[in-house]
Amino acid sequence: MQADLDEYGVSLLALSKDTVEEASIHRTRDKLSVTLLADPKLEVIRQYGVEHQKALGFTTGSFQLFGIPFAFVPSYKSMAIPTSLLVDENGVIRWLDQTDDYRLRSSEARVLQAVKSAFT
Amino acid sequence: MNMMAIGMAVTGFAAVMVAWGTYLGAIPSGRVPVRPVGAIGLQLVGVGLAIAAIVSSFRDGRSPGVAVILPAAFAVMMASFFFYLFSLRKTPVGDLKVHVGDTLLAFEAMTADGAQFRSDSLAGKRTLLKFFRGGW
Numbered sequence: 001m002q003a004d005l006d007e008y009g010v011s012l013l014a015l016s017k018d019t020v021e022e023a024s025i026h027r028t029r030d031k032l033s034v035t036l037l038a039d040p041k042l043e044v045i046r047q048y049g050v051e052h053q054k055a056l057g058f059t060t061g062s063f064q065l066f067g068i069p070f071a072f073v074p075s076y077k078s079m080a081i082p083t084s085l086l087v088d089e090n091g092v093i094r095w096l097d098q099t100d101d102y103r104l105r106s107s108e109a110r111v112l113q114a115v116k117s118a119f120t
Numbered sequence: 121m122n123m124m125a126i127g128m129a130v131t132g133f134a135a136v137m138v139a140w141g142t143y144l145g146a147i148p149s150g151r152v153p154v155r156p157v158g159a160i161g162l163q164l165v166g167v168g169l170a171i172a173a174i175v176s177s178f179r180d181g182r183s184p185g186v187a188v189i190l191p192a193a194f195a196v197m198m199a200s201f202f203f204y205l206f207s208l209r210k211t212p213v214g215d216l217k218v219h220v221g222d223t224l225l226a227f228e229a230m231t232a233d234g235a236q237f238r239s240d241s242l243a244g245k246r247t248l249l250k251f252f253r254g255g256w
Contacts, residue, residue, distance in 0.1 A: 010246040015229060016254035023232035026255030036232040044227040049217035050251045056208050080251035081211040087247045091224045098216060101209045102253065103152050111248065119246065 002033065004112055008119045010086070015039055017079045045080045052081045052102070086114055094118040125177035126187045132169030133191035136198045139163045143202075156206070163199040170195040224249075 005012060015037040018026060023036040037044075045051050056076055082105050086095035095114040099105060139162040146152050153159075170192035177184035184192075218225060227239045 005248065008246065010248050012248050012250070013242075014250045014252055016252045018254040020230050020232060020234045022255060024234075027232045029255070035237075037229040037237055038232065039229050044229055045251060047217065047225055047227055048251065049215040051215070052211050052253075056205070079253045081213065082253060083216070083251040085218070085224075085249040085251075087224050087242065087249060089244050089246055091243060093218055093220055093222050093224060096216075096218070096220050098213055100211055100213045101154070102211045103209050104154060115248070 005115065008115050010115055010119070011035075013037060015044060015080070017042055017045060017077075039080075042078055042080075045078075048083070050081045050083045050098070051078055053078050084111060086111075086118055088118065122177045122180050122182075122184075122188070125173040125180075125184060127173075128169045128176065129173035129188045129190075129192040129195070132166040132173060133195040135166035135169065136163050136195045136202075139166070140198060140202065159202070160206075163202060166195045167199045 002012070012034040014034050016023070017040055018036075018038055019040045020038045023038045026032070027036050039045055042051055081098060082102055083098040084096070085093055088094050095118055097110065097114070139159040143152070143156060143159045173188050173192050174184055177188050224239060224242070229237050231237050
């Protein structure tokens with residue numbers, strides 16, 4: 001995916017409600033090469049109107065049972081609705097994709113299709 | 121010991137776990153089905169077997185043993201949890217502040233390295249900006 005984006009000179013930025021520390025852990029753990037942006041106060045997320053209030057999220061390690069961190073502890077929190085924005089060199093939004101079902105994301109094929117039609 | 125009841129309870133539990141495993145396995149590759157008919161169907165079968173196992177062991181006139189109750193209860197619990205999560209899948213769209221053709225709204229954030237990031241730095245660059253739910 002990254003190689004295909006490089007071909008069109010598109011760099012990838014990913015923003016979430018994670019703190020700098022969480023984003024840093026996430027990047028190391030999943031060996032991510034994309035720039036992760038931290039927006040723990042949801043300022044950018046609210047600015048763009050992509051806040052999902054009371055989304056059920058899962059946190060690793062916040063609860064321990066007999067000293068063993070419980071992997072997935074559900075709790076309600078505000079977070080971003082998965083949304084993709086393709087922006088050209090003039091800062092104009094060329095394509096926008098948002099999900100009404102958070103289980104589903106912009107597929108690789110759809111993103112590439114959008115990149116191709118915007119920049120060829 | 122009602123071996124048939126134990127068998128049904130364990131099979132029911134296995135059915136639910138197979139559904140969970142297959143569904144979770146589809147997440148990293150982005151192949152989550154829009155309508156997970158298989159996962160839901162399999163879990164309904166699992167719950168059916170679990171309930172049948174408990175009913176069957178009560179029919180024996182004795183209370184169902186741990187070997188029936190434990191897998192049956194887990195099957196029902198895990199399936200209910202799946203259906204609960206599935207019911208929460210919708211996101212409240214419609215509040216989006218930008219549209220195709222608009223200019224990016226200026227914003228600031230911190231990078232994972234702790235450095236200040238300003239959207240001005242994207243000038244002259246093509247960017248795919250993704251809002252995501254965060255690491256977990």
